[in-house]
Amino acid sequence: MDLGIGKVEIEEVHRYLCGGRGENHEGNPPSPVHPTEIRTSISPSSVVELNTTSALATEAGVLWLYDHGIEGSAEALNRFQHLGKKVFYVTNNSTKTRDEFVAKCEKLGFNTTKAQRDVAQDEILSTSYLTACYLKDLGFNKKVFIVGSIGIAKELEAVGIRHLGVGPDPVLTDLGSLVSQDLKLDPEVGAVVVGFDLHFNFLKMMKAASYTNNPDCVFIATNTDERFPMDAANIVVPGTGSIVAAVETCAGRRAFKIGKPSAYICDAIMKRHQVQYRHPSGKALWVPDTFSSNRGD
C-alpha cells in the first residue's frame, strides 16, 4: 500500500497544532468536510519520518466516513502501532465520548489498546474530553450551560461537573414574555460551553449570552470549524464555528477555544501524553484533515 508518506519534524506538527489561528470567521470558504465525522484520507501531504517518529498524532475523522472506514486507513494506522508508534486519535468532534470513539475504532478495525478500556480512552483526544479536562484543571465547581451534544455532558459527568442545556429547548412564547417572565436562568451556572448542537436556536443563544454577560463566567468553544459541505448536491451543514460565531457576537466576548487549531489541544497532547516535541526521540506525525482546522498561517 502506498501511503504517500514523506518526512516531517515534530516542529512542523507543532506549527499545525499551535498555528495561532484561534478563530476563522473570515470570508474564505472552508474546505469540504463531512458532518459529525470529518472526512479525509491519508494523502501525500501526510508525511512522517518513520524511523525517528516516536509519537503519531492523527485524527478520528481522517479515517472514516460515517460508519465506513476509508480504504487503507485502518491498515496504515495499525501498521504504525505495530511499529511501536503511539497513535492518538485527535478530533474536533464534540458529540461523542471517548468511550464511543474507542468502540467505533474497534468496530472499524482500528487497533486501540484492546481489553484495557482506560488505556484505549487515553488514545482519544476529543474536544468534549479536553473541555472537561480544562474545567477540571481550573478547579471548576459550578454548573456548565451546554450549547452542544450529549458527548460534552457525559465527559463533564465523568469528572463530576454538573451541567444543563443539552437537548431541544423550543421557543414557546413571544420575546416580550420571554424577557419579562419566562426566561429561566440558573444562578449556579459558572461556565458556558459551545459545541455542535443540532438543537441550537435563538433561546439557547439568548441563555448563553445572558450567562456570559457575567465576566466571571467561563466561556469555552469546543472548536471553530465553519461548515460541513456534503456530497449531496448543494446541501451545506453548518459546523460548530457557526454556532460559536452567533454566541460570541451577542456575548460580546470571545470564547476560549479547545480544538484544532488552538494552542490548548497542542499543550494537552504534550503535557498529558508525554509527546516531547523538542526531544530528538519525540518526533511525531500529524495527519491533518481540513485546511481550516489544521493550518498554521
Next chain:
Amino acid sequence: MDLGIGKVEIEEVHRYLCGGRGENHEGNPPSPVHPTEIRTSISPSSVVELNTTSALATEAGVLWLYDHGIEGSAEALNRFQHLGKKVFYVTNNSTKTRDEFVAKCEKLGFNTTKAQRDVAQDEILSTSYLTACYLKDLGFNKKVFIVGSIGIAKELEAVGIRHLGVGPDPVLTDLGSLVSQDLKLDPEVGAVVVGFDLHFNFLKMMKAASYTNNPDCVFIATNTDERFPMDAANIVVPGTGSIVAAVETCAGRRAFKIGKPSAYICDAIMKRHQVQYRHPSGKALWVPDTFSSNRGD
C-alpha cells in the same frame, strides 16, 4: 423644553450613515439597547443647525420604549415638523412594516403626514422596506428565503416578490436523516434575507447556508446590531447581528448590509427622498441611538 441641540452639518450626518463599518463582530461589548424597539433619547450629542436644516433624519427607536413614548420626544419631533423640516424615521428594526410604524407613530403622538397613508409611509425608512427596495431595484423575480420576521415578508409582498421561511421550523429528525432525505430546498429561491428571527435555529441556518452556497444567490442582512441588553438583571437578547454572524460563517460569504451603519441606507435616503447632502440648503440632522450602529469609525 431644552433639547440640548447644537450644530451639525450634513457631512457629519453622512459620516454617521456611511461610516463604512458594515459589520461588527469584534470583541467590544455593544452599547445597551432595547429589543425590537431601540431605545435612546434626544441627547446633547444630537445636534442641529435648525435655521439651515431642510431635512431631518432620525430613528423610530430613538423615540419610544416598547409602547411608551420617551418623554419629550414626540414634542421635539413635532416641533421640527412644524418648522417645515422633513422628518424621517430610520430604523434597523426589520420586524414591522412601514404601515405598522406609521400606526405606532400616530398612537404615540408623533405627527406623521396624517390622512395620507402613502405619504406617511414615505417617512419611514425601515430595513424590511429597504430590503424590498433593493431587490426590486435588482429586478429580482425569484423567491426569497427569509430568516426573519413577518415585516420582511409583507414588504416583499408589497413589491410582488415571493418568499418562504417565516415562522417556526423545528428540527424533527436527526442530522443524518435531514441531510439524506428530509431537507427540502426550493429550486426557485434566488435570495436569502437575514433579519431578526425569534425562531432562528440550526435548520434555518442550514437552509440559508445551502441556498447561499450558490454564488448567484443574493445574500442580504437587514442589519448587524449585536445584542439588546435589557433592564432586567443579566438578561441579554441577541440582535440580528448574532444571527447574521452564524449564517455568514457557514455560508462562507458576507451578506450585503441594508441598515445602519451601511452605505446603502445613506444612499437610499439621498436618492429616494431628495436629501441633497452637498447642497447648502440640504443640511440634515441625524439623531443616533446606539454607538455601534451609527458610528463612523
